[in-house]
Amino acid sequence: MMARVWDRLARLGQGWGGLGLWWLLLAVLALYPYIGVTHLTLFLGSQVFVLVILASNWNLIGGMTGYVDFGHAVFFGIGAYVMGILVTKSPLLISPEWGFLQALPVSGAAAAVFALLIGLPTLRLKGPYFSIAMLGTFVAMREIVRVLRPLTGGGVGLNLPPVLNRLGDYYLMLVLMGLVVSVMWWIRRSEFGQSLIAIREDEIGAEMRGINTTLHKILAFMIAAFFTGVVGGFWAWQNTFIDPDVVFIETRTVEMVMMSMLGGLGTVWGPPLGAVVIYVLQTVVWGRLFGIHLLALGILMVLLVLFLPEGILGMSGRGGSTSLGRLLGRIRKRAEP
Amino acid sequence: MKTKINELATLPNRLGILNMTRLRMLVLGLVVLAALAGCARLPTPEVREDVSSATSTEDGAAANVIRIGAAVSETGKYSREGRDTRQGYGTWLEWVNNEYGGIDVAGKRYQVELVMYDDEGDPDTVARLVEHLISEDRVDFLLGPYSSSLTQSASAISEKYDKIMVEGNGASESLFERGFRNLFAVLTPAGNYTQSALKMLAEQGAKSVAIAYEDTAFPTSVAEGAQRWAETYGLEVLGVETYPRDVADVSGIMAKFKEAEPDVFVGGGHFNDAILFIRSAKELDFNPKAMVITVGPSNPKLVQEVGADAEYVIGPTQWEASMGYADEHFGTAAEYAARYEARWGEPPTYQAAESTATALALHLAIEAAGALDTDSVRTALLDMDIVTFYGPINFDDTGKNASKPMGAIQVQDGEILVVAPGHAAVSELRYPAPAWKDR
Numbered sequence: 111m112m113a114r115v116w117d118r119l120a121r122l123g124q125g126w127g128g129l130g131l132w133w134l135l136l137a138v139l140a141l142y143p144y145i146g147v148t149h150l151t152l153f154l155g156s157q158v159f160v161l162v163i164l165a166s167n168w169n170l171i172g173g174m175t176g177y178v179d180f181g182h183a184v185f186f187g188i189g190a191y192v193m194g195i196l197v198t199k200s201p202l203l204i205s206p207e208w209g210f211l212q213a214l215p216v217s218g219a220a221a222a223v224f225a226l227l228i229g230l231p232t233l234r235l236k237g238p239y240f241s242i243a244m245l246g247t248f249v250a251m252r253e254i255v256r257v258l259r260p261l262t263g264g265g266v267g268l269n270l271p272p273v274l275n276r277l278g279d280y281y282l283m284l285v286l287m288g289l290v291v292s293v294m295w296w297i298r299r300s301e302f303g304q305s306l307i308a309i310r311e312d313e314i315g316a317e318m319r320g321i322n323t324t325l326h327k328i329l330a331f332m333i334a335a336f337f338t339g340v341v342g343g344f345w346a347w348q349n350t351f352i353d354p355d356v357v358f359i360e361t362r363t364v365e366m367v368m369m370s371m372l373g374g375l376g377t378v379w380g381p382p383l384g385a386v387v388i389y390v391l392q393t394v395v396w397g398r399l400f401g402i403h404l405l406a407l408g409i410l411m412v413l414l415v416l417f418l419p420e421g422i423l424g425m426s427g428r429g430g431s432t433s434l435g436r437l438l439g440r441i442r443k444r445a446e447p
Numbered sequence: 448m449k450t451k452i453n454e455l456a457t458l459p460n461r462l463g464i465l466n467m468t469r470l471r472m473l474v475l476g477l478v479v480l481a482a483l484a485g486c487a488r489l490p491t492p493e494v495r496e497d498v499s500s501a502t503s504t505e506d507g508a509a510a511n512v513i514r515i516g517a518a519v520s521e522t523g524k525y526s527r528e529g530r531d532t533r534q535g536y537g538t539w540l541e542w543v544n545n546e547y548g549g550i551d552v553a554g555k556r557y558q559v560e561l562v563m564y565d566d567e568g569d570p571d572t573v574a575r576l577v578e579h580l581i582s583e584d585r586v587d588f589l590l591g592p593y594s595s596s597l598t599q600s601a602s603a604i605s606e607k608y609d610k611i612m613v614e615g616n617g618a619s620e621s622l623f624e625r626g627f628r629n630l631f632a633v634l635t636p637a638g639n640y641t642q643s644a645l646k647m648l649a650e651q652g653a654k655s656v657a658i659a660y661e662d663t664a665f666p667t668s669v670a671e672g673a674q675r676w677a678e679t680y681g682l683e684v685l686g687v688e689t690y691p692r693d694v695a696d697v698s699g700i701m702a703k704f705k706e707a708e709p710d711v712f713v714g715g716g717h718f719n720d721a722i723l724f725i726r727s728a729k730e731l732d733f734n735p736k737a738m739v740i741t742v743g744p745s746n747p748k749l750v751q752e753v754g755a756d757a758e759y760v761i762g763p764t765q766w767e768a769s770m771g772y773a774d775e776h777f778g779t780a781a782e783y784a785a786r787y788e789a790r791w792g793e794p795p796t797y798q799a800a801e802s803t804a805t806a807l808a809l810h811l812a813i814e815a816a817g818a819l820d821t822d823s824v825r826t827a828l829l830d831m832d833i834v835t836f837y838g839p840i841n842f843d844d845t846g847k848n849a850s851k852p853m854g855a856i857q858v859q860d861g862e863i864l865v866v867a868p869g870h871a872a873v874s875e876l877r878y879p880a881p882a883w884k885d886r
Contacts, residue, residue, distance in 0.1 A: 150582040153575065256662060256691060265663035265692065267596070269625055272603040349570050351599035353664065355692075356570045393575075 120423075123379050129295050136288045143277065152276040156348075158389050159283035161369060163290045163341050165381035167334040168366035170294060173375035174303060175330050176310030177233065180241040181248030183362040185335040188224050188251070189217035189342025190357045194268040195261060197347070210273070214343050221339025222332045229331040233324070236313075252358035267353025270346060279348060286344075290337050291382055297333075298378045306330055307376070372414055374421030383422055513550055513557040513819065515809070516580030517590040518601065523568030528798050529593045532616055534791045535802025536561060536590060541790070543810060547776070550810055553817040566592055570600040577604045587819055588613070588809055591632070593798070595619035595664050602630045609821050611828070613812075615805035616798060619664040620671075623845040629821065631828050631846040633804045633837065635853045637665050638672030640763045641713055643867040644739045644855040645673065648761075649680035651878045653710040653736060657686040659700045659724070660715035669715040669741050685709045694720065698727045705733040710879075714740040718748070725753050725760065729883050736879030737761055745797070745856050745863060757858045759880035761866070764854045766797040766837055769864070770871040774835040776807065783836045804837035 122128055143152065164186070172178050196213040232243045255262045262268065297303040305326050308316040317323050346352045369388050374380025391410065517536060520529030540561045543549065549556035562584050566573040573592055580586045581604070589605050591598050591614020598617030605612040606627045614630065618637040622630065645656070656677045660670035670687065677684050685707040688700045697720070704712060712735040714724045721743025728738065737759070743749045744762025768784035777783040783803070787795040795803075808831065813819065816827035832841045832850075841850035855867040857876060864874035 148582045150575075150578045153578050157571065157575065253691070259662070264667075265661070266619075266621065266667050267599075267664060269599070269621055272606055272625065272627075274603065274607045349574065349600050350603040351570075351596065353596060355663075356596055356600075359569075 123377075124295075124299060128379070129292060132291060132295070133288070136284065139284055140281070143280065149276045152280040154393070156276070156279045156283040158386060159280075159287040160341055160345065161365070161385040161389055162287050162382040163283070163337055164362075164366050165369035165373070165385040166290050166294050167337045168363075169370040169375065169377075169381040170297065170306075170334040171331050172367065173370050173377070173381070174298070174310065175306045175327060176376075177327065177331075178238075178241045178367075179244045179334075180363055180367075181244030181246070182334070182338060182366055183358065183360070184244070184248040184251045185221040185225065185338040186342035186345070186362060187248075187255070187357045188221045189339030189344075190346035190352050191255060191262055191268075191342075192217040192220045192339070193343035193346040194263075194270055194352045197270055198268050199261075210347050214340055217343025218336040218340035221342065222336040225332045225335030226328060229328050233327045233331060248358065248360075248363070252354045255358070256354045263353070265353060265355075267351060267356075270350045270352070272350045274348070274350070279344070283344065286337070286340065287382075291378070293333070295378045297330075302326065302329070310376070368411060368415075370421075372418070372421055374423030377421070377423045380421050380423040387422070511549070511555065511557050512560050513552075513588075513813070514560045514562060514584065514586045515588050515590060515806075516562045516577075516584055516586035518564045518566040518573050518576035518580065518592050518597075520568045520593050520597075521565035523566075525568045525593045525597075528616070528796075529565075529568075531796045531798040532593045532802045533563060534787070535615075535795070535799035536563070536806050538787055538790060538799070539803045539806035539810070542777070542786075543806075551814050552819060561590075562586060566597060568594075568597070570597060573597045573600050574604060577601045581605070581608050581610055586610070588813075588824070590614065590802075590805055590809070591616055595622060598622055598630075602627055605629055611809070611821055611824050613805050613809040613828070615801035618668070620668040620847075621664060623847050627846065629825065631808070631842050631848075633808050633840055633848050633851075634765055634801045635851045636672075636847045636849070637668030638675065639849075640669045640715075640741055640853050641673040641739060642676045643853050644761050644763055645676045645682060645711070645713075646680055647855065647867045647876055648711050648737055648739075648878065649682055651876065653682060653878075655683040655685050655707075655709045656711040656713060657688075657704045657707055657709035657735075658684065658713040658715070659688045659690065659697065659704070660713075661692055661694070661717065661720060662689045663692055666715035666741065670713070673713050673715075682711065690716075694723070696727075697723045698731060701727045701731050701733050704735075705731055710736045712738045714738070716742065718743045718746060721749055721760075721762075722752055725756050729756055732883055734880075734882040738880070739763070739855075744858060747863065750858060750861055750863075755861075755886070758860070758886070759857065759877055761855055761857045761876075764797060764856050764865070766800045767854060767856060767863070767865050767871075768794065769873050770838070770854060772834060772836050772838050772871065774807075774833070777803070777836045780836045800837050804835055804840070807835055807837075808840050 168179065168182050171182070193213050196216060197209055228247055232240055232247070235243055256265055258264070297306070305316065305321045308319070308321060309323050309326060313323055346357070349356070365388070369384035370381045371384070372387060373382065373384025519532050519536070520526055521533070540559060543559050549558045562580060564576045564579070566576055577589065580589065589610055589612040591612055592601050593616045595617040598614055599622060602612055602622065606629050609629060611629050611631070613633070615633045617632060618634055620636055620638050622632070623636070656673070658670050658673050660666040674684055674687065686704055686709070688703065690697060690700060701724070712728070714720065721740045724738065724740055739761045741763055744757070744760045745764040745767065750757045766780070768780050770780045773779040777786065783800065784795050787799060808828070811833065812824050812827040812831055815831070816823035818824070828842055829844070833839070838851045840848055843849040852868045854865055854871055856863050857866045857874070859874060859877060866872050866874055866876040
């Protein structure tokens, strides 16, 4: 019974119904500020949207393609620095307020170009070698930014104009999140997405069947890098200050991995769900367990990964590969005579 | 190559663009258009702009409470300094509510409620918490977090909502180059860190200086200031070198400086860098007549780590309990230190003292203004010219406390003794330091 409901939901999620429900949710979120909100709510909203975007993009390369990227935050950093450099140094921008929107796609494009350059060598590596190469890229980029002092401000960092607009940020990130998740939904259904999954399951087999694996991997990597770069640019603008140590934080990648894993690797709706759950946990736990909250959150994460390695959406009917899934399966069998 | 071009040509097809039925495309397009048209007609939503403080609302006024907020690290990379900051704020809070009898605003006494959260040393969290403090907790004023980079994030938000933020733990000069009207700092800005020491050394006959510093915000400000002050006091700058954060070896820099033979060596960085500088100077037999190292010498742990080699090392200090400053509230610096130790069971670091002074400056500005609105208190802060147990406080137009001279200590016979500025000194400077082989 449960399994059938779950299967139906899964089919709905992949079908047009899933996209419809997603757009309905977006519409509700778009109207939400009209019922009277505070700047804090808008800010929290935009932070959640950012996490959803990051998790979804990480999932594209880490979940769907199966290339576990431990340095994905490098694209976030590149986006942030392109934004920082453009708004503080470029004479091409029309004004601080609108120049931000001009610089935003450039942040993404720079990250995508970097993904192309770094992906060509690293995506040839398999399994943990790719993960480690990306981690190395991430750390190297932090040092490069530190050294390129005339451009990046070195360890001193860059001050961006403090033009904060929480309402604008909310809508900007809402639109970007809507777009990103819709793109993921479409990729998952498309032949492109099926090819990515084929690469994840058996790369040599996929190549034998005529899939140009290099092209597919690079494209997925560039798409994931583009949106991550855009979000990085946005973050730099919103935080009004960047230096190598606040931009290139390892935990940002860890968060992306955690959110994707919690929600369900390789699924469309898992990473957004995981992002929301983790954000709520972080803020709620933060409020209740002042002082030991990081410990509590850490233990929770370990438990989730131990018992739910396929994530919340991986709990579906046949999820016999996880201990919790097996447990649930046994309970279900007993309930259905 | 040819197959690749073929692949590209068929890509749209395989991506599924052409597989989608025309009808669905049409419906999709119409829905998007309708949504866009709908959006264009909607007015901009109204955000509750009301960030006025709880005090100005009726129940707040009845309770006579001033609410002050701060996001300070309790966990994360600044947990140690964050605790000093919290205890510094706490020392003031308990004193103002229990002993002083509340802040006197135009004849009316207000108790203080201090709302503190843990920012985990994370810029996103600090932004969220400051936003929370302003729009949910409705605080009247803000105190700063620990570290320059978190203060960068936090002060942009307080500036947006036109809330006063007084801070004592962000010394980077770039904080005060953003034109903020509501940010004030009681500590001596990083650029002036080496002023007292270099002045004193120039008076003792030093002629030249070499500077090495870590390439991060705070040491960079220190080193730029050192070059400026060296010029002012007629010291020739023989070399300037930078090194990356978490450096493991500085012998390359020290070897270079050994060739240049400066009278004074200035090193800027963190605690471990101080140990590296001293050890590698000894190893390479680099003998400047004085070593000025920013962070480290004022910490008793340095003497424990390097022993007798720490002798003669000079360090700038924001504050020491032995300094001769006093005010009518906390008494002398030594009395403040005794009060702090009685309450928290450990002697105050300068981070703790400057945090107490931060809160005290805000308190005195509110009393001088006789009002709780941002404009009056800002004016009172700009007009402020007082001496506290922590030193003089007189903010310039950018919000820096430009009037407070930096102290300097020297390690003498294993003890950390203040040698500058003159009126705070408890011991004479020992200069020049003997060569390593003569010790």
